[in-house]
Amino acid sequence: MKTLQDLVAIREQMAREVALRIEEEADSKYEKHVLICGGTGCTSSGSAKVIEKLEEELETYGLTEKVQVVKTGCFGLCALGPIMIVYPEATFYSKVDVNEIHRIVKEHLRDGNPVKEFLYDETVTDHGILHLNETAFYKKQHRVALRNCGVINPECVNEYIGRHGYEALGKVLTSMTQDEVIQCILDSGLRGRGGGGFPTGMKWRLAKNLVPDADIKYVCCNADEGDPGAFMDRSILEGDPHVVLEAMAIAGYAIGAKQGYIYVRAEYPIAVERLTIAIRQAREVGMLGKDIFGTGFDFDIDLRLGAGAFVCGEETALMTSIEGNRGEPRPRPPFPAEKGLFQKPTVLNNVETYANIPQIILNGAEWFAAMGTEKSKGTKVFALGGKIKNTGLVEIPMGTTLREVIEEIGGGIPNGKKFKAAQTGGPSGGCIPAQHMDIPIDYDNLIGIGSMMGSGGLIVLDEDNCMVDIAKFFLEFTVDESCGKCTPCRIGTRRMYEILDKITKGQGTLEDIDKLEQLCNYVKANSLCGLGQTAPNPVLSTLRYFRDEYIAHVVEKRCPAGVCKSLLSYEIIKDKCIGCGMCAKQCPASAISKTDYVAPGKKLPALAIDPNTCVKCGACVAKCKFGAIIKK
Amino acid sequence: MAKKIATIPFQGTPQQEAQLLEVISELKAEQGCLMPIMQKAQEIYGYLPIEVQTIIAEQLNIPLEKVYGVATFYAQFTLSPKGRYRISVCLGTACYVKGAGILLEKLQEKLGIGVGEITPDGKFSLDDCRCVGACGLAPVVMVNDDVYGRLVGQAEEIDEILAKYAD
Numbered sequence: 001m002k003t004l005q006d007l008v009a010i011r012e013q014m015a016r017e018v019a020l021r022i023e024e025e026a027d028s029k030y031e032k033h034v035l036i037c038g039g040t041g042c043t044s045s046g047s048a049k050v051i052e053k054l055e056e057e058l059e060t061y062g063l064t065e066k067v068q069v070v071k072t073g074c075f076g077l078c079a080l081g082p083i084m085i086v087y088p089e090a091t092f093y094s095k096v097d098v099n100e101i102h103r104i105v106k107e108h109l110r111d112g113n114p115v116k117e118f119l120y121d122e123t124v125t126d127h128g129i130l131h132l133n134e135t136a137f138y139k140k141q142h143r144v145a146l147r148n149c150g151v152i153n154p155e156c157v158n159e160y161i162g163r164h165g166y167e168a169l170g171k172v173l174t175s176m177t178q179d180e181v182i183q184c185i186l187d188s189g190l191r192g193r194g195g196g197g198f199p200t201g202m203k204w205r206l207a208k209n210l211v212p213d214a215d216i217k218y219v220c221c222n223a224d225e226g227d228p229g230a231f232m233d234r235s236i237l238e239g240d241p242h243v244v245l246e247a248m249a250i251a252g253y254a255i256g257a258k259q260g261y262i263y264v265r266a267e268y269p270i271a272v273e274r275l276t277i278a279i280r281q282a283r284e285v286g287m288l289g290k291d292i293f294g295t296g297f298d299f300d301i302d303l304r305l306g307a308g309a310f311v312c313g314e315e316t317a318l319m320t321s322i323e324g325n326r327g328e329p330r331p332r333p334p335f336p337a338e339k340g341l342f343q344k345p346t347v348l349n350n351v352e353t354y355a356n357i358p359q360i361i362l363n364g365a366e367w368f369a370a371m372g373t374e375k376s377k378g379t380k381v382f383a384l385g386g387k388i389k390n391t392g393l394v395e396i397p398m399g400t401t402l403r404e405v406i407e408e409i410g411g412g413i414p415n416g417k418k419f420k421a422a423q424t425g426g427p428s429g430g431c432i433p434a435q436h437m438d439i440p441i442d443y444d445n446l447i448g449i450g451s452m453m454g455s456g457g458l459i460v461l462d463e464d465n466c467m468v469d470i471a472k473f474f475l476e477f478t479v480d481e482s483c484g485k486c487t488p489c490r491i492g493t494r495r496m497y498e499i500l501d502k503i504t505k506g507q508g509t510l511e512d513i514d515k516l517e518q519l520c521n522y523v524k525a526n527s528l529c530g531l532g533q534t535a536p537n538p539v540l541s542t543l544r545y546f547r548d549e550y551i552a553h554v555v556e557k558r559c560p561a562g563v564c565k566s567l568l569s570y571e572i573i574k575d576k577c578i579g580c581g582m583c584a585k586q587c588p589a590s591a592i593s594k595t596d597y598v599a600p601g602k603k604l605p606a607l608a609i610d611p612n613t614c615v616k617c618g619a620c621v622a623k624c625k626f627g628a629i630i631k632k
Numbered sequence: 633m634a635k636k637i638a639t640i641p642f643q644g645t646p647q648q649e650a651q652l653l654e655v656i657s658e659l660k661a662e663q664g665c666l667m668p669i670m671q672k673a674q675e676i677y678g679y680l681p682i683e684v685q686t687i688i689a690e691q692l693n694i695p696l697e698k699v700y701g702v703a704t705f706y707a708q709f710t711l712s713p714k715g716r717y718r719i720s721v722c723l724g725t726a727c728y729v730k731g732a733g734i735l736l737e738k739l740q741e742k743l744g745i746g747v748g749e750i751t752p753d754g755k756f757s758l759d760d761c762r763c764v765g766a767c768g769l770a771p772v773v774m775v776n777d778d779v780y781g782r783l784v785g786q787a788e789e790i791d792e793i794l795a796k797y798a799d
């Protein structure tokens with residue numbers, strides 16, 4: 001492929017195929033496309049076996065010429081995996097089992113009658129079968145960064161081209177100057193999606209202009225998605241890897257770089273594999289390498305695998321790690337735009353940020369700026385997890401409220417439990433309590449209420465979660481991941497953890513809470529990098545909104561959610577106990593014995609738990625059929 | 633993070649060493665090649681004992697301290713061998729709030745080893761790991777590359793998983 005015309009020719013041919021999956025007029029070789037998710041979530045629930053069986057059955061029924069099987073990236077609704085969508089009707093099979101394939105092929109793919117009992121239950125209504133996009137989970141979403149995830153085969157560059165892939169790169173190289181590209185990104189209002197929210201166009205402008213005589217520059221992609229509970233970047237890399245390559249090449253042109261690096265977590269084997277394939281294919285079709293589109297622009301990309309260090313998500317640490325060192329951050333200034341990777345000017349953006357770039361170039365800055373709120377433009381992808389019905393990936397316009405995300409898209413809290421808080425921003429963020437559920441989500445609003453956007457992990461907590469325990473969980477994580485370079489973070493986080501541990505064990509005092517708060521502010525103000533500066537956030541925000549829970553631990557020596565083991569006690573309600581002795585048999589510590597009391601109407605004496613020998617394992621509660629044992 | 637250093641003697645074969653030397657000569661010229669080389673070395677040997685680190689340091693003409701420094705910084709590098717079946721329990725937030733901590737405790741009890749340890753027969757090793765990104769299936773346990781999700785933490789469930797690795 002040498003020119004933009006060549007690309008358009010391939011696109012026109014491929015678009016007719018892909019159109020079958022996006023409700024446009026299609027002219028596909030196949031009558032039906034069956035899309036099956038090959039992302040991490042669905043692969044873990046067995047989608048590979050489903051694909052194998054499907055191909056086998058299609059062979060048996062002689063349908064291989066009529067039905068195309070496409071392994072895609074993530075559809076988003078990971079809780080219902082493996083997911084299978086049949087186009088053009090867009091029927092949605094959830095939790096597909098290998099044993100269901102036979103009937104689906106025979107009844108649906110051959111005879112045209114969807115097998116209702118295997119469909120996602122929400123799509124089966126009295127008025128017929130709902131389209132995928134009519135379900136509550138998809139209805140309110142607006143997909144920009146995820147537009148190709150679950151639509152194309154990520155291992156096929158032509159399918160990407162069929163969705164206008166690499167056209168933005170062509171447009172930039174053939175008709176825009178470097179400054180025009182940067183201005184377009186600036187005008188769009190795009191801000192870094194990795195958590196910081198720095199304007200992307202500004203970053204690019206600095207990298208282009210700060211060192212005018214630089215001989216070498218670099219473009220890096222931060223795919224070291226380390227926040228526990230966040231998997232947006234992974235899904236983009238798995239579902240649409242070419243979009244990242246294209247955007248990096250655009251950034252390379254804009255700042256004058258010829259080499260890019262993607263720093264991706266080794267814990268994401270599928271993403272690494274898809275990226276490797278994508279880079280190879282992009283080189284084959286001439287979208288990476290020398291003289292791209294015959295314009296004389298050279299650009300290539302290499303992968304670097306992270307080795308499991310959270311701090312490497314910080315930009316200077318990431319670059320130190322690519323250089324082959326311990327991934328410790330360095331002080332800024334100098335900023336990466338001046339002295340970055342190998343001491344050269346460098347632009348570093350996160351995966352989701354890049355995923356927006358080609359769309360901005362093709363549709364214009366105004367199109368992008370029309371979405372979102374005043375200071376936060378566009379959309380944001382969130383990974384919904386924890387105590388929520390529809391766990392998975394959602395992309396919503398900035399300014400959507402937390403309530404819409406949790407109650408409508410997420411389907412609410414399962415098992416009739418009560419919402420307690422939503423945790424955003426992982427170990428750097430905070431908790432949003434119920435009273436702030438109607439605040440429109442954007443960068444500034446979240447900071448205003450003591451949390452942060454972060455990379456987009458959104459973990460829902462219910463009444464069974466203890467906020468002190470959650471704060472302790474995150475501190476344990478930061479203590480583990482602190483690189484040790486600066487004292488406030490190395491020692492401060494450990495002291496904070498120790499205080500929290502003391503509180504959860506019922507040994508805390510009110511002074512400890514004050515000391516903890518002081519320490520938080522000190523670590524926040526004095527740490528070298530983002531990891532330390534944000535590490536106290538989970539503590540500060542839980543102290544702000546759930547101080548009463550801390551007080552209960554300290555003063556009443558009680559854990560209101562019943563999580564902190566040392567503060568729990570188990571008790572047998574003597575009037576409910578029939579004296580069967582099942583609990584005593586189950587008790588590993590032999591802490592349950594008979595009493596002299598026989599409850600009215602019961603034949604055997606009731607049992608009692610000796611609090612001094614009880615190890616609080618909870619085995620007795622699980623065994624008692626009469627609900628006679630309570631946890632306090 | 634403190635790392636356990638191997639107590640068993642190093643049993644590398646000449647074939648493994650030849651493989652490693654080939655990898656080193658292939659990647660040596662690239663900027664920042666140390667980590668990719670160490671990742672390959674761990675693939676070859678299963679872990680990074682001091683003997684392997686020494687080979688890398690000598691071949692790249694860098695101090696052993698530097699190699700050791702990198703090996704101990706990153707969670708992925710291990711200084712002691714792992715079991716034939718590596719069990720890792722995801723302790724990401726989504727898994728944690730759904731009870732991964734309890735799962736880990738039960739596995740320790742069942743296997744009779746602590747986190748970061750290996751059973752005496754070398755069959756199972758147990759680790760906690762950082763978020764694997766399968767949050768939709770929380771809580772998640774991995775055995776080598778097999779993922780088990782939506783676990784509830786019952787003893788029978790754990791027995792069932794371990795039974796699959798009976799050989």
